[in-house]
Each structure stands twice: as structure tokens, then as C-alpha cells.
Amino acid sequence: MPSSRNKTISLRPEDAPELARLCAVPDGPLEASTVENRVLHGDFFDLAPRLPKGLCDLVIADPPYNLTRDFGGEVFRRTDEEAYAAFTERWVAAVQRLMKPGASLYVCCDWQSSLTVGAVLKRRFTLRSRITWQREKGRGAAKNWKNSMEDIWFCTNGEDYQFHLDAVKMRKKVIAPYRENGEAKDWREENGEKYRMTCPSNFWDDITVPFWSMPENTAHPTQKPEKLYARLLLASSAANDLVFDPFGGSGTAAVTAKKLGRRYTVIEKNLQYCVWAQERLRRAETDRSIQGMKDGVFLPRNER
DSSP: OOOTTOOOBOOOTTTOHHHHHTTOOOSSOOOHHHHTTEEEESOHHHHGGGSOTTOEEEEEEOOOOSSOEEETTEEEOOOOHHHHHHHHHHHHHHHHHHEEEEEEEEEEEOHHHHHHHHHHHHHHSEEEEEEEEEOSOOOOOTTSOOOOEEEEEEEESSSOOOOOGGGGOEEEEOSSOOEETTEESSOEEETTEEEEEEOOOSEEOOOOOOOTTSTTOBSOTTOOOHHHHHHHHHHHOOTTOEEEESSOTTSHHHHHHHHTTOEEEEEESOHHHHHHHHHHHHHHTTOOOOTTEETTEEOOTTOO
């Protein structure tokens, strides 16, 4: 029997038919008002042509990596670099049509597919940065270094894009506080702690991958943390902007957008994952907290 501390969401569609129904997609062209704040059950490549042009202000995409992986009974199989590049080009082209001028795009990938993905993005967008985040977990390797990093490409659809630096500045402990004329210089003190707010880098080592005792956890094999997406959302969108996710998984983009006062449209082809997303959205009605954040500040890893 699972531990009473195990908070993993594992609802089946037959256990929550009302949540499954919320994901149904009507026939015909899809208006912006029809897809706003919705998790849509379907294949992105089928639904994308039906969505309105210039729908979104921000895209966060977590496509299947070029690895053989079982997603709820549907297996995505590893292929050669040329075929994966073609797959990437296909979905990126469809996404670009949905982006407003100046919209930002973040794409998650692993180290092996990162160069392929980056090359495709560079042909269509302005590349801004490659973020690397530490997964903390990872399997050991007998004849290689253990892989515990993933990449996120940051690019924009033009030069007039938004980036809210103050919303994502990092709180850093001051070891040797410097004073000028007796006054603190570039740092403050609160409850005995001396700290400064610093510009965030493109290496993030404070992210915790969801696990069984975290309320956001589901049984999805590649679920991204809400804290990770919160940083992307706060930096590259404003209140009430629309966030789009073409490979929705268990709904992290939708849930984080809801908690941070953004609108969202998410597409996911697996009904099981759609139900998990809807359950997380239901819980977000009464709990807007994001683990690893407090009062708008990102905390060190594993702090609450």
C-alpha cells in the first residue's frame, strides 16, 4: 500500500469522467475564446491549423526528446538526427504561426538533442540564451559521466520582446558585506540575514524534480517542475498574457500560468495526462502556492 505521504496524482479517466469531458475539443475552427484557459485533448499537429494565428504571448514547449520513451502506452522512438530535425522543424513552424510578434519561446531538450533543436530554432527566431538546469536526479553510468543536466533554449519572435528582470532576480546570501560611509552597499538585512538581489544566470541549480511526496507530482515520466516554469513565465510574460504549450504532458504550464495570473492553452494527446492536468488545475483553485517559491522569491533547492 502506498505511504500516506505519497501525494502522486494517478487518477484514471474512468475515475474522473467529468475531468475528461473538460478536455473535449469541438469540431471546426477554434476561436481564441474557445481555447482560452483550456487543456485540449488531441494531437498538436492536427489541432494547430485550427487555432487562430497570433494566439499567444509565450510558448513553453517540452517535446519528446530524441529518446525511446513510453508515454502512457504510446512510444516515441529514437531516430537519427536528420529525422529528429525534421520533426522539430515541423512542430516549430506550426508554433511560430501561433505566436504574436515579439512573443518568446522556450524549448526543453536534453544534451543530445540540444544542438539539433538549437539549429532549427536559429533559422526561425532570434536565439537569446541556452539555459541549463540541474535535474538533481540521474542514473549512474559505468563508462560515462552521470547525466544530470537538461537544456532550455530561449528565443524570441523578433526584437521587441518582454523580459521582466526584477521578477526573476535571485536572493543571494552576502558572505562579506561591504559598507560605504557606514551604510550597506548593494545589500540589505532581514531577520539577521544579509543578502542582495542579483541578476539570474542561465545555469539553475535550485530546481527540484517532482517526486512522490510533492503535491504537484504525477506519474508522468518526464514531468517538469512548477518552479522551473514559474521562472520562465515571470520573465517572459505579463499578467493576463496567454501561455501556450503544444505538448502539455501533465499540465505544468497550465497550472503554473493559472497560479501566476496568466491565461493558458495547452494541447495533450494522451487523455490520462489531460485528466491529471485538470485535477491539478482544480486544486489550484484553492492553492496557488508553488513549491520552492515564497513571497515571490525563488528559494534554494529543497527549501519550502
